[in-house]
Amino acid sequence: MVLTVDFHSAGDVVRWSLTDDGVTRTVHEGYTPTLFVGDAARDLYGRRGGPTPTPPDRDGLSDSLTELQAFLTGQDAVANTGCESYRQTFRTAPRPLLRIDAASVDAVRQIAQRVQQFNRPAEYTCYNVDLTRQFRYCLETGTPASPDQSVRPLRTLSLSIPPHKSGPDALTHLTIDGDAAGQTPEAAVTAVDRAVRERDPDVIVVSTADLIPLLFDAADTHDVSGFELGREPGYTKLAGESTYTSYGQVGHSPARYTLPGRVVIDESNTFFYHEAGLPGCLDLVNRAGLPLEELGWASIGRVLTAMQIRAARDRDVLVPWQAWRPELFKPAATLDAADRGGTTFAPAVGVHENVHELDFASLYPNIIRTRNISPETVRCGCCDTDDVPGLGYSICDADGYLPTVLGPLIDARSRIKDQIEETTDDAERDRLESASAAIKWILVSCFGYQGFSNAKFGRIECHEAINAFARDILLDAKTALEAVGWQVLHGIVDSIWVTPAPDRDQRPLETVAAEISADTGIALEYESAFDWVAFCPMRNGDSGALTRYFGKRRVETTPSTGELGDAIKTRGIETRQRNTPPWVSTVQEDALRVFDATRSPDAVCDVLHRHLTALRRGDVATDDLIVANRVSKRADAYTQETLTVAALRRTQHHGSSLAPGQTVRYIVVNADGRGIDRVRLPFEDSESYDADWYEDAAIRAVESIVSCVGWDRTDIDQYLADTTETTLGSYNTQP
Amino acid sequence: MNTSQRQPRVELPELDAGLTLVDVGSDLGVTPVQSLLLDSIFAGDGDAYWVDAAGTAQTTRLRELAPDRRYLHRVHVARGFTAYQQTSLLDRLTGEHVTAPSVVVATGIDRLYRDTDVPATHAQDLLVRSIAALARVGRVHDVPVIVTRSRADEFTQPLVNAAQTHLRCEDTQFGPRFTDATGDVDTLVYHLGDGWVQTTLAYWQEVLTHRARMHDAPVVGEEATSGVV
Numbered sequence A: 001m002v003l004t005v006d007f008h009s010a011g012d013v014v015r016w017s018l019t020d021d022g023v024t025r026t027v028h029e030g031y032t033p034t035l036f037v038g039d040a041a042r043d044l045y046g047r048r049g050g051p052t053p054t055p056p057d058r059d060g061l062s063d064s065l066t067e068l069q070a071f072l073t074g075q076d077a078v079a080n081t082g083c084e085s086y087r088q089t090f091r092t093a094p095r096p097l098l099r100i101d102a103a104s105v106d107a108v109r110q111i112a113q114r115v116q117q118f119n120r121p122a123e124y125t126c127y128n129v130d131l132t133r134q135f136r137y138c139l140e141t142g143t144p145a146s147p148d149q150s151v152r153p154l155r156t157l158s159l160s161i162p163p164h165k166s167g168p169d170a171l172t173h174l175t176i177d178g179d180a181a182g183q184t185p186e187a188a189v190t191a192v193d194r195a196v197r198e199r200d201p202d203v204i205v206v207s208t209a210d211l212i213p214l215l216f217d218a219a220d221t222h223d224v225s226g227f228e229l230g231r232e233p234g235y236t237k238l239a240g241e242s243t244y245t246s247y248g249q250v251g252h253s254p255a256r257y258t259l260p261g262r263v264v265i266d267e268s269n270t271f272f273y274h275e276a277g278l279p280g281c282l283d284l285v286n287r288a289g290l291p292l293e294e295l296g297w298a299s300i301g302r303v304l305t306a307m308q309i310r311a312a313r314d315r316d317v318l319v320p321w322q323a324w325r326p327e328l329f330k331p332a333a334t335l336d337a338a339d340r341g342g343t344t345f346a347p348a349v350g351v352h353e354n355v356h357e358l359d360f361a362s363l364y365p366n367i368i369r370t371r372n373i374s375p376e377t378v379r380c381g382c383c384d385t386d387d388v389p390g391l392g393y394s395i396c397d398a399d400g401y402l403p404t405v406l407g408p409l410i411d412a413r414s415r416i417k418d419q420i421e422e423t424t425d426d427a428e429r430d431r432l433e434s435a436s437a438a439i440k441w442i443l444v445s446c447f448g449y450q451g452f453s454n455a456k457f458g459r460i461e462c463h464e465a466i467n468a469f470a471r472d473i474l475l476d477a478k479t480a481l482e483a484v485g486w487q488v489l490h491g492i493v494d495s496i497w498v499t500p501a502p503d504r505d506q507r508p509l510e511t512v513a514a515e516i517s518a519d520t521g522i523a524l525e526y527e528s529a530f531d532w533v534a535f536c537p538m539r540n541g542d543s544g545a546l547t548r549y550f551g552k553r554r555v556e557t558t559p560s561t562g563e564l565g566d567a568i569k570t571r572g573i574e575t576r577q578r579n580t581p582p583w584v585s586t587v588q589e590d591a592l593r594v595f596d597a598t599r600s601p602d603a604v605c606d607v608l609h610r611h612l613t614a615l616r617r618g619d620v621a622t623d624d625l626i627v628a629n630r631v632s633k634r635a636d637a638y639t640q641e642t643l644t645v646a647a648l649r650r651t652q653h654h655g656s657s658l659a660p661g662q663t664v665r666y667i668v669v670n671a672d673g674r675g676i677d678r679v680r681l682p683f684e685d686s687e688s689y690d691a692d693w694y695e696d697a698a699i700r701a702v703e704s705i706v707s708c709v710g711w712d713r714t715d716i717d718q719y720l721a722d723t724t725e726t727t728l729g730s731y732n733t734q735p
Numbered sequence B: 001m002n003t004s005q006r007q008p009r010v011e012l013p014e015l016d017a018g019l020t021l022v023d024v025g026s027d028l029g030v031t032p033v034q035s036l037l038l039d040s041i042f043a044g045d046g047d048a049y050w051v052d053a054a055g056t057a058q059t060t061r062l063r064e065l066a067p068d069r070r071y072l073h074r075v076h077v078a079r080g081f082t083a084y085q086q087t088s089l090l091d092r093l094t095g096e097h098v099t100a101p102s103v104v105v106a107t108g109i110d111r112l113y114r115d116t117d118v119p120a121t122h123a124q125d126l127l128v129r130s131i132a133a134l135a136r137v138g139r140v141h142d143v144p145v146i147v148t149r150s151r152a153d154e155f156t157q158p159l160v161n162a163a164q165t166h167l168r169c170e171d172t173q174f175g176p177r178f179t180d181a182t183g184d185v186d187t188l189v190y191h192l193g194d195g196w197v198q199t200t201l202a203y204w205q206e207v208l209t210h211r212a213r214m215h216d217a218p219v220v221g222e223e224a225t226s227g228v229v
């Protein structure tokens, strides 16, 4: 079991494992990673392609593969070549392929590119090319990817600088585990050096990976002798900062660094560490077999892919490099049915009393599992059955591999949920909740990922089939509920809201839910009873508005101040959105509270009026007006001059920059102004703000609430104008 | 449709077997190409095969255009989402699963090869290979092959060279017009005359209804000669 794996340019690999008091270091000399090259794309996917590819029979390597072998033999990047049989797809038998052992991990891609340029285009298909290095090593050598925590728990050290600081001076703001490191760059570097020596951490969490070269450079400048962050000298840059375009989207990935013998987690470039903390990450390392450092920066898709690759390997299937496998031809009529999109009933817009919500548990993963949906089972070509509702696709009788990947995750998550219920130990509960959060993300993303074009083993037909089953299941549930006296108010993907149908007797919901669960094979769970639920109407030009709603849970008492807690459930409205300024959230939550108490749009607008008066008076603290937006691209890549762009430019103006994926925070001071003067950054301690802009935001947040009783912006404006007049009038008549 | 007493003259260009490159004015979208596709089905016995790399194979417009919903069963669609998938699909058009088409359409043939995950030199090779594959489709099945591109530039010049016919479809004040560089083709689809103000959709729907009638192909609401169109 390993903590981390280092790769030396000479080809040697160093493995680090935990011991009671530190780590052991094992050198693996002459590790040669392996890739494979197989038949021409046309033989698998082109002319001979179809549900089950029929490449021509052969015993050894084809002439063209032999030619390639001769070309590669003797090249520096190549350690060895040979012929070995593997399966190129889930639907083909093992075939003799060209095996290439690369001289080092860096040589793998180089070789693949040479193969791509050799001979005619599309002459070869390459396998096991783009695996991350630590993952590849564990996979190829059978090394378990997780550190052995039964030896001792991991030691971590956290180094952080504020997001708006960069360059050597930023080090004067450096904190070590939250404590200031030193007032000069030299003092900070010395303090880091001491902390690293004393603590000997296994994991170093940095607020930005740029800290690593910054610290080494400063140590150099200030002659801090013997400065090290790793367990051996130096550091390695694994990837440069890069911007790329893929299918019309501009993406950005920050530079990545690693330290010998330690795991680096970059807080500005991690999904799972943010969502699930270190315990959740470690739990997932175990399940996915993706080593901790790589899991740190991995997307959900990458983790899911790692699991799929392991499952494929169990079946002797290699990992395709490029996505050659296309969808099968289908009648436009079928595509038309498949394209109907997600399952949403048109909701009964407005406020409804006495509402119950029922949810299908992990609907999409359970559909995959119970309906045997997998890239090699949908439209399999060997079974002529009509299995997918509305589309007529067959699903193979043979067990698909995707259910075997997701099944254990579904079970693990429900087991963890049970344990959370049972445990009385707070630390244990935290650990369990972290683990649950990490798994949840994999489960909620597995459906979308099936439709992602570059997904290894992804297939659009799986995506369509899952959607078709989901639609069918929700419609069946609706029919079953209506048959026993319930009126269905709304349904979205996996949730259904019902209320007793007037003048009818109802079968108890628990009973109906159990019947539906038995019929569909997927548990329909009782989520909550609501005193009332309001479904918001569509906003102009906003097609996603069918998912905006809020409701008051029965039993729970609404807290009189502060956050609403569990008493009122909200989805899709401003207070749920991360970028909403705290003050706007407060206005909306106060509005919800008053709406719950009075159900009166007038009373809600009175709340708004009170808040706006305070805003106009300048009584709102600027901290409560901070807008936090996730950066989606570099400042110069934006084409529109939005406030976020102004804030990004202002950040640059202060000598710092934010990478896509990070969050920019700002206060709007003059929305109609020009350039970087439209906003201030939080650390600039601005006293003023743009009251018009925040007023507009508050009115929109209140409009979300009162829209469910038919009020729109005009009604709110009119009410506010009348109120202001009344207030002024009463003021003037005062003696 | 008895909006006009006189029998309107509705024309679409006659397509020969082989590659026809169609450059469509951006405001017309994929509709003229879908119209040519449907028109070929009216006239022929075979089905249409459509490989889309432009993200335009949404069926809503095709459904709206088709004079009868049953035509949607005679259009076989496959979408390439990566340059490599598209390359496979164009090869597959001459495979055993594609039998006796009446027309083949490839939209946005260059688009995916422009992605940065395809190295530039390799991209040019793959594009040329795809053009050759389409030319082969025309020869093997002896049918018209309609191709569109996402951009007219140096990169797609090999397509211009390979195409037997190069049509432009532009919106004029009298309605959409197909022309070719040599002047051999000049087809004003349907003279709008005075006072005709219609949406693009209604315009093409009317065009296709007339074309279907011309070929004695079924139109919704009419008695179909048989259950199969």
Ligand SMILES: [Zn+2]
Pocket: A380, A381, A382, A383, A395, A396, A397, A398
């Ligand atoms: Zn089968």
